Amino acid sequence: MTKKEAAQQLIAALNSGVARRFQIGLVGYYIDGRPYAANALTMDGHSTLDVIASADGFSSYAFFSPNLLAPETVAEYGVQHGPDGTPFVTVRLEVKLCDVFLIAEDLGDHTDAWYFDQDVLATRMPEFRRLVPLWQGRRAMREH
Secondary structure (H helix, E strand, O other): OOHHHHHHHHHHHHOOOOOOEEEEEEOEEEEOOEEEEOOEEEEEOOOOEEEEEEOOEEEEEEEEOHHHOOHHHHHHHOOEEOOOOOEEEEEEEEEEHHHEEEEEEEOOOOEEEEEEOHHHHHHHHHHHHHHHHHHHHHHHHHHO
């Protein structure tokens, strides 16, 4: 299965209403165009909302602890609190297919890998890791 086919099936599965769980191996994702380094993203039918395809990947609503996001993102979207008082921020998370190296369904007793590309780890990960501090540096320069 190609990466695009795996992503299309992932989107369909998550939007089907059936409780399914997936592990996405990726070098990072974007929130409001800002890159965030990552190794993995868990997506499931219960907590992953409004998954849609984009020209170069997919996006969904995601929930983050405020300390994991840029301060301006927290200020823009505001902090909410769960029933137990845990603070979170709801954002639109964007994944670009060029940053994905694994799409796998977690079946409980085993994982069914739909797509895997170790070249993304070897080539895209170092590039993405260099991108994040550059973005943060530009942001700091704009703030002064």
